[in-house]
Amino acid sequence: MTLYIWRHPKPLAAAGICFGQTDMAVDKRKLKRLANQIQRYVRLHQLPKAIWVSPLQRSLKVGQLLAQQGFEYHVATELIEIDFGIWENRSWEKIPKKEIDEWCDNFASFAPNNGESLQQFFIRIQGWLSAHVDNKPILAVGHAGWINAAKMIDAEQAVPQVAADWPRSVAYNQLTILNLNLQSKLSLLSVK
DSSP states (O other): OEEEEEEOOOOTTOTTEEOSSOOOOOOHHHHHHHHHHHHHHHHHHTOOSEEEEOSSHHHHHHHHHHHTTTOEEEEOGGGSOOOOGGGTTEEGGGSOHHHHHHHHHTTTTOOOTTOOOHHHHHHHHHHHHHTTOSSSOEEEEEOHHHHHHHHHHHTTOOOOSSGGGSOOOOOTTOEEEEEOOGGGOTTTTOOO
16 A cells, blocks of 8 residues: 655644644645645646545645545544643643653653553554555545654554654655555564
8 A cells, every 4th residue: 555645734833832632723825735735746646536634623624625626535533643641732841841751761651641652653553554455545634743653664663662763753744655565564563
């Protein structure tokens, strides 16, 4: 399966804020710009006019705009970004250093209160990817953490144990193409 996944546009008021599943607004012009970029790419490469999006508006609204251009769009909760629990929508500066240190020291297994660990996040992503193992191309609008985790799954890397092993985020609106052969990657999620 080939996955074509674009990162959503930059949300409004995101600077310095911890946001994973926080539903942040995006400037309408930026949403339209990404939808038009995807439309052109699909036309140029003769890809199916079907796209998967997360229920967060920074992804969902791109799918809705594409639907106006004749696309079929599907909403999948599995595409949502990692859940930072009580850290969501808080300034990084207001999150206690002790909690950040605990997260960095237990990067794969730590979850902020009511949140999701990186291990749980990888399992969720692996499940969604495994459900789409046919040879059809899949198009999606997703989130930086999700894209990074999918890239690591594709590269057969284990869930990172230390924060320094987490890759730099893809840019807003950036396309990532993954040629996934998940049937050979079933044991990937073991922690090293």
